[in-house]
Amino acid sequence: MLSFPRSTEKLYYSDTFLYQTDSLVSKVGNNYVELAATVAYPEGGGQEADMGTLTLSDGRAIRFIHARKMYGQRANIAGFPDIQTGGVVEHVIHPDDVQHLASLRTGDAVQIGIDRIRRAQLSLSHTASHLLYLGVGQIRSDALAWTLGCHIRPDGARFDFGVSRRFTSEEVQAIEQIANDFVTRGSTVLTYAHPDHIDARYWACEGNVIPCGGTHIGDTAPIGRIAVRRKSMGTGKERLSCQFDEARFNVASFHAGSCGIASGGEPS
Template sequence: MKTEALFRQDAYLRSCEARIIRVDGEGLLLDRTVFYPQGGGQAGDSGWLTLDDGTRLRIADTRRAKFDGSGPDDAMHMPDVGQDSVQARFVEGQLVCAEIDWERRYRHMRLHTAAHLLCAVLPFPVDGCSITADYARLDFVTSDPLARDTIDVALAELVARRAVVSIDTMTDAALEANPDLVRTMSVKPPVGTGRVRLVRVEGVDLQPCGGTHVANTSEVGAVRVARMEKKTARTRRVVLTLE
């Protein structure tokens, strides 16, 4: 049995009922989850697993499972430290309520969408990215000088456009025929299943992405360039934060 990744189609789901299908030293595997596992530059979700009797286990992080036979959506929910006695009560076959830390997740969604807007403002290949609850960092392959004020104004205009953000798919063959859609050099979109997940910002950006996003650019809110630096002769780093 593999994990059903509910967040892929609805990033706004905050909780779900699930059954524990594996418990080991790495964490807990569920048959379905709203927790996003770290990947594609985006941090994994944190939150709680709760039994019917109210016993609550704090989840500090979520990572992709690495055991033999694990699938691409199998996510290990990794408990916070110091909860051994609580974790011992969570065993295979039990039903739990899986609930994400919504405030943290929503910041991931806002900043990840802001990163896509930044890709539209700066049309250069991306050689590294990180999406956390505090910032979004992208490394652009360019030697061109970048102007912070110009970027801030362009981002504000895209946020104010209230563009719809939607999920689509494309066949592996279609993506291969359109390589320019892939902006990231260090993180390649998963292929081999026949279809690739796309995130479309209407009239602004379209690229393969497995992360979580807001439904409209207006939800990004006030975002600004917090830091810019020259990483190498060919790479410029831009760090975004929310106001």
């Protein structure tokens, strides 16, 4: 298989606390900009993409409202059936700012910065979603094999399961309790890369390891109380969602690491 001739350096993996960086334009599309390196996490694994700005050398700021990973290659890594490595990240420009792309050229220097509050919220939400998932694994392990998808947004998360037997109210309460027990313990969270592929990553907490390339906070305490809700999506399809209205963090401590994005080497 031929590899794509370009790739974007994904700085959100090599430095998880980095929220802005200088970069170079690799390509200008009709409504997007591709960069040589980026701090913007693209939509993937159910997590919504980062948003932010590209600041040009003349001081103009171009807003991007989405980031998407394109032209990756299937890696065929055990435990990562859908993972694609390499590829480029395209930053989709706000419709009102597309006009500025006419003056942008390949090789131009730009500074990219992301919305730090949005990243912090998404990272907290993604960590909370894994606690929900661990609860499902303990109470309804049959559902895990039939996970249809998930959606990680700044203010909540949800999983859809293709199961014939509905979640009972008692099961939902038990799943919620398990998730909140992790929060109460303030458990440490680590993320780390597969030894052979930086794009294939793991999330680990209290000995539980889940393949996941999303962004996360460094411990479970800031999530606050998790509320789990069930919704029937029709015959054979159940949705469990979680919200965390008592979440507590601030951007300064988030990037200082006290409740920041998880990072670190592989657990021993």
